Structures are given as C-alpha cells and as structure tokens.
Amino acid sequence: MADTYDLVILGSGPGGYVAAIRASQLGLKVAIVERERLGGICLNWGCIPTKALLRTSEIYHYMQNAESYGLKADNVGFDLAKVVDRSRKVAGQLNAGVKGLMKKNKVTVVEGVGTVTAKGKLSVKQGDKTVELAAKNIIVATGARARDLPFAKADGKTIWTYRHAMVPTEMPTKLLVIGSGAIGVEFASFYNDMGADVTIVEMLPRILPVEDEEVSAFMDKALTKQGIKLLTGTGLEGLAPSGSGVTAKIKHKDGKVVEETFSHAIVAIGIVPNTENIGLEALGVETDRGHIKTDGYGRTNVDGIWAIGDVTGAPWLAHKASHEGIIAVEKIAGGSPHQMDKANIPGCTYSRPQVASVGMTEAKAKEAGYELKVGKFPFIGNGKAIALGEAEGFVKTVFDAKTGELLGAHMVGAEVTELIQGYVVARQLETTEAELMETVFAHPTLSEMMHESVLGAYGRSIHY
Structure with a gap:
C-alpha cells in the first residue's frame, strides 16, 4: 500500500526543500525524496561551500596586503586541510538546518533513489527495499551535474569538476581552468589568491560571456593584473593525465595548437540536467536537450507532473529554483501566483x-x-x-x-x-x-x- 500525500517532491535542493516548506505552510501533506544529502548540490557542493572558500582566499589576500591598511602580518600562510574543513563544516551546519526545517514544517523526508512510475506514483529504492508513494502532484527538482569534456572525464586526481575543486588534498601549483563562466572565474580567483599559477581557457571571445561587455572587459584587465593568464577565443583539443599532472592541447586564436603541462585542471564548461532514469520518458514528459519543458508555473505537458530548478534550464541559479518552487506550489494549492519572470533574476559571481x-x-x-x-x-x-x-x-x-x-x-x-x-x-x-x-x-x-x-x-x- 502506497503512502499517500498531496505533493511529493523529487530532490531536496534549493528548489525542492523551499517548495516543500511553502507547500506545508499552505496546508498540503508533503513528502520530499532525496538520494544524497538534504540541501542538494547548492548547499552541500556548490553555492555555500564555495563562498566559504572564497571568504578564506579574500582574508588571505587582505593579510598579504596588510601594510596598505597600516597593519603588520608577517609569515602569512595557510593550512589547506583546515581551509577545506571549514568549508565542509559550513555546508554541514546548513544541511542540519534544512533537516530542522523539514521537521519543523512536518515534511516527510524519504531517503533513497526516486523514480516516477506513473502519474501520481513514485517508488523509492532504499538498498534492497522499495517504498511506494502516491500523490496527485509530483514536482521534479533533481537538479544537474557537471558536464565532462567528451575526450577527458574528470578523475578527481588531476582533472577536476567543481566537486573535486572544493575538497583538494593538495594545492595546485599550475592550474588550468576550462571555461570562464561564474564557476570557472570563482575557482580561478580562489586558487590564484591562494598562490596557484592560473590559466583560464575560454572558447568564446570574452570571459563571463553572459555579462555586459564592459564588465567582461573590466574583469579581463582585473584578473590579468592579478596574474591570471586569460586565453579567450581559444579551444581545448585534448586533455590527458601526464606524469604527476595533466597535459592540455590548446588551440590558440591563430590556429596553432600548443601542448602545455599543468598540475591540475578544473572543467567548468556547463551542466547536464539530471533527467535520466527517473521515469520521465515513459510518461512522455517533453524535454529540450535534456531539460524539462515547463510553462511559467512549472507545469510540464503531463498533468500532475511539475518541474523546477536546474532541471528546467537556464539560468542555473539557486534563487531561480527557489522562486520557481514557490510559484509551482502556490499554483498547486489553488492560488494565483505571478508567472516566473526570468528577466528579474539577478546573476552573481563571487570572485575578486x-x-x-x-x-x-x-x-x-x-x-x-x-x-x-x-x-x-x-x-x-x-x-x-x-x-x-x-x-x-x-x-x-x-x-x-x-x-x-x-x-x-x-x-x-x-x-x-x-x-x-x-x-x-x-x-x-x-x-x-x-x-x-x-x-x-x-x-x-x-x-x-x-x-x-x-x-x-x-x-x-x-x-x-
């Protein structure tokens, strides 16, 4: 016999858990399904822990430049393990906070791997056990994951995604950052301030390509002044582990391909939506290049199936996911929320x-x-x-x-x-x-x- 709810949410990131809280406030009986940790990627492996790292590098930068403020700070250094540990503790504290919010708002948390088996039905695999859930409405909030290079998958040793870059066991000496969007620029800024020799490779003509051209030009000069090497209009034709590092084949603007060795590389070329193997294909839920197609309220083409957050496409931002979650839930509860207006969603890059x-x-x-x-x-x-x-x-x-x-x-x-x-x-x-x-x-x-x-x-x- 399936446990029955008014709403089941698949995924507990900033879209899913916020939607669950708002649904509970509106009097709905809610369950949320999570296969890893409450809070999703943003809280555990993205927005929050990266800001903790960037705060460390900012303070380290100020300590190194203390004299400009009339202060003295001699023999400045850092303990990489403690830097990472602080970041993980910040994430852990917020994860515990989300658990508390779920309990406070009487949201049932179901741990395991969820699959939509039919309209209004969802099964959750918990090891060798399966739990069946039923609800009139299901919100898919499964998020996204880092996109790998087609010719070089991240190995966590010398080729990193953002997850590896957040928990380094060693400090890169010479770092290649592939991609100059917000994630790439933030990690480039962090590791440069912590002492690494950083190069950014960007296929498009300018860094931070979604920003205003004057902003991109300013950032180009600012990061170059800080010692970061920027290669725009430049492609990557190969990346492979080489000895204790990684060798990159970089195609420059003039068409010349140059091989260069780095200690580590961070791949920051975008994301892939987590829409596979969760039952959407069998239901006929429409997607566009993997992203679920929705209207301004989060409704898909299948009655009772909703989607929010990174899984629905750009902009891939936590605050966009949260707002989409609230809109969807208020519509489910019979309200009349305004449709999502993506033109009013702010974008932020927390570099220096x-x-x-x-x-x-x-x-x-x-x-x-x-x-x-x-x-x-x-x-x-x-x-x-x-x-x-x-x-x-x-x-x-x-x-x-x-x-x-x-x-x-x-x-x-x-x-x-x-x-x-x-x-x-x-x-x-x-x-x-x-x-x-x-x-x-x-x-x-x-x-x-x-x-x-x-x-x-x-x-x-x-x-x-």
Missing part, C-alpha cells in the same frame, strides 16, 4: 572583484530596438569604496529613454553581489528613473554609486 547584474545588457537592449540612456559611475568616485581600499570597479545602469524603465543594471567591484538587490527590487516594482533619482541613499555607503549611476544616465551625476 565581484560581478552582479540583472536585466538586459546594453548590447541586448540595443538589439531589442530600445533607445537608451546609460549611466556609469566608478568606484573611485565613492568615499566608502576609497576608505575600504576597494576603489576599482563601476556601476552601470541602462534605461529606456522613452519611458524611463530600468532595462538592466551591471556592477563589478567589492560587495556588488549584495548591492544588486536594490536594482532587482526596483525592476520588480517597475520603478522608473524618476523614483530612483528621488530615493535617498545613506552616506557613506557603496550604494551611493547606484544613485550616481542613475543620475549619470540623465546627465545629473554629482560626484563624477
């Missing part, structure tokens, strides 16, 4: 310097036919940034010249991953330049640059 953005880039806005007003304000014009010793970067805002709509905002510099939310709120509230200009920003704060950027778009900047 940080990058954050929301909405259209200047180029995309032009392509869409808008007449633009663009404002840009540098960190060097901000008193708080100078006081912090973080005077490199800028804030850029893109407006529709006819309506004053904030089409996009793009930032690079210290703490911009925190600042971006101001513009996200502004876009959600459909704020125009008029309201932003009339808003009072506290002084001295980095957020004043957001105000100045808006003023600058209309020729009214005060401090630049």
Whole structure:
C-alpha cells in the first residue's frame, strides 16, 4: 500500500526543500525524496561551500596586503586541510538546518533513489527495499551535474569538476581552468589568491560571456593584473593525465595548437540536467536537450507532473529554483501566483572583484530596438569604496529613454553581489528613473554609486 500525500517532491535542493516548506505552510501533506544529502548540490557542493572558500582566499589576500591598511602580518600562510574543513563544516551546519526545517514544517523526508512510475506514483529504492508513494502532484527538482569534456572525464586526481575543486588534498601549483563562466572565474580567483599559477581557457571571445561587455572587459584587465593568464577565443583539443599532472592541447586564436603541462585542471564548461532514469520518458514528459519543458508555473505537458530548478534550464541559479518552487506550489494549492519572470533574476559571481547584474545588457537592449540612456559611475568616485581600499570597479545602469524603465543594471567591484538587490527590487516594482533619482541613499555607503549611476544616465551625476 502506497503512502499517500498531496505533493511529493523529487530532490531536496534549493528548489525542492523551499517548495516543500511553502507547500506545508499552505496546508498540503508533503513528502520530499532525496538520494544524497538534504540541501542538494547548492548547499552541500556548490553555492555555500564555495563562498566559504572564497571568504578564506579574500582574508588571505587582505593579510598579504596588510601594510596598505597600516597593519603588520608577517609569515602569512595557510593550512589547506583546515581551509577545506571549514568549508565542509559550513555546508554541514546548513544541511542540519534544512533537516530542522523539514521537521519543523512536518515534511516527510524519504531517503533513497526516486523514480516516477506513473502519474501520481513514485517508488523509492532504499538498498534492497522499495517504498511506494502516491500523490496527485509530483514536482521534479533533481537538479544537474557537471558536464565532462567528451575526450577527458574528470578523475578527481588531476582533472577536476567543481566537486573535486572544493575538497583538494593538495594545492595546485599550475592550474588550468576550462571555461570562464561564474564557476570557472570563482575557482580561478580562489586558487590564484591562494598562490596557484592560473590559466583560464575560454572558447568564446570574452570571459563571463553572459555579462555586459564592459564588465567582461573590466574583469579581463582585473584578473590579468592579478596574474591570471586569460586565453579567450581559444579551444581545448585534448586533455590527458601526464606524469604527476595533466597535459592540455590548446588551440590558440591563430590556429596553432600548443601542448602545455599543468598540475591540475578544473572543467567548468556547463551542466547536464539530471533527467535520466527517473521515469520521465515513459510518461512522455517533453524535454529540450535534456531539460524539462515547463510553462511559467512549472507545469510540464503531463498533468500532475511539475518541474523546477536546474532541471528546467537556464539560468542555473539557486534563487531561480527557489522562486520557481514557490510559484509551482502556490499554483498547486489553488492560488494565483505571478508567472516566473526570468528577466528579474539577478546573476552573481563571487570572485575578486565581484560581478552582479540583472536585466538586459546594453548590447541586448540595443538589439531589442530600445533607445537608451546609460549611466556609469566608478568606484573611485565613492568615499566608502576609497576608505575600504576597494576603489576599482563601476556601476552601470541602462534605461529606456522613452519611458524611463530600468532595462538592466551591471556592477563589478567589492560587495556588488549584495548591492544588486536594490536594482532587482526596483525592476520588480517597475520603478522608473524618476523614483530612483528621488530615493535617498545613506552616506557613506557603496550604494551611493547606484544613485550616481542613475543620475549619470540623465546627465545629473554629482560626484563624477
């Protein structure tokens, strides 16, 4: 006899567990199925532990540059095992927190490998035992995994995915990072600050290719100044273990293929959705290159089957998954939530310097036919940034010249991953330049640059 619920969620990442909590709040009887650890990849192997590592490298960087703040820090070093241990403890603490939230919200947690066997039915394999579950609605929130190179699978020794890169047993001396999206740039930043000789290979013409072109250009200069070697418009034709390291065949812009040996390589070329072997094919759930096709509420083409998070496609972000989960659950519960608007989802890269953005880039806005007003304000014009010793970067805002709509905002510099939310709120509230200009920003704060950027778009900047 199957255990019956109003809703069963397959996967407990930031999409799944948030959906479970909201469903419980709405009075639904909920079960969540997880094959590994509550919290999914983000909490255990992605967003959170990487930020713990990046915080360590940031502090290490400040310690090495203590004299610029009038301080002394001699014989600065680090214990790699303790660095990794701190990161894992942070993940462990949050994993325990999710367990507590499941208990608090009376969500049944079923451990094991789940498979959708029919509409409204799901079986969970627990070793040699199988548990049957039934529910009118099932949400698939199985996430994604790192994409391997077709000619070189990660071995965890010298060829790493992000999971290996988070728990190194040895410090790379010469590191190759393949791919310059957020994950690649974050790991490049971490290992460079910790003392590795880092090279990034990117097939496209610029690093962080989804960001505004001016942001990419700034990051190119900033990372190069830090000692990272950037090879854009460059392909990788081979990667193989070689002695105690790995040998890469790198095809440069001029077509010349050069072999170079590295101690380690991190493959950061994207993700693969976890849609195989969970029963979707038999039900006829539509997919596009492996990603489940959904509408703005998370509904698939099969009644009662919903999907959220990385498994549904870009942007592959934890906060997008969480919001999709809430929308889907509220729709299941009979509510009238707004459909997902991906244009209002912020993107953040937690490197040094940080990058954050929301909405259209200047180029995309032009392509869409808008007449633009663009404002840009540098960190060097901000008193708080100078006081912090973080005077490199800028804030850029893109407006529709006819309506004053904030089409996009793009930032690079210290703490911009925190600042971006101001513009996200502004876009959600459909704020125009008029309201932003009339808003009072506290002084001295980095957020004043957001105000100045808006003023600058209309020729009214005060401090630049």
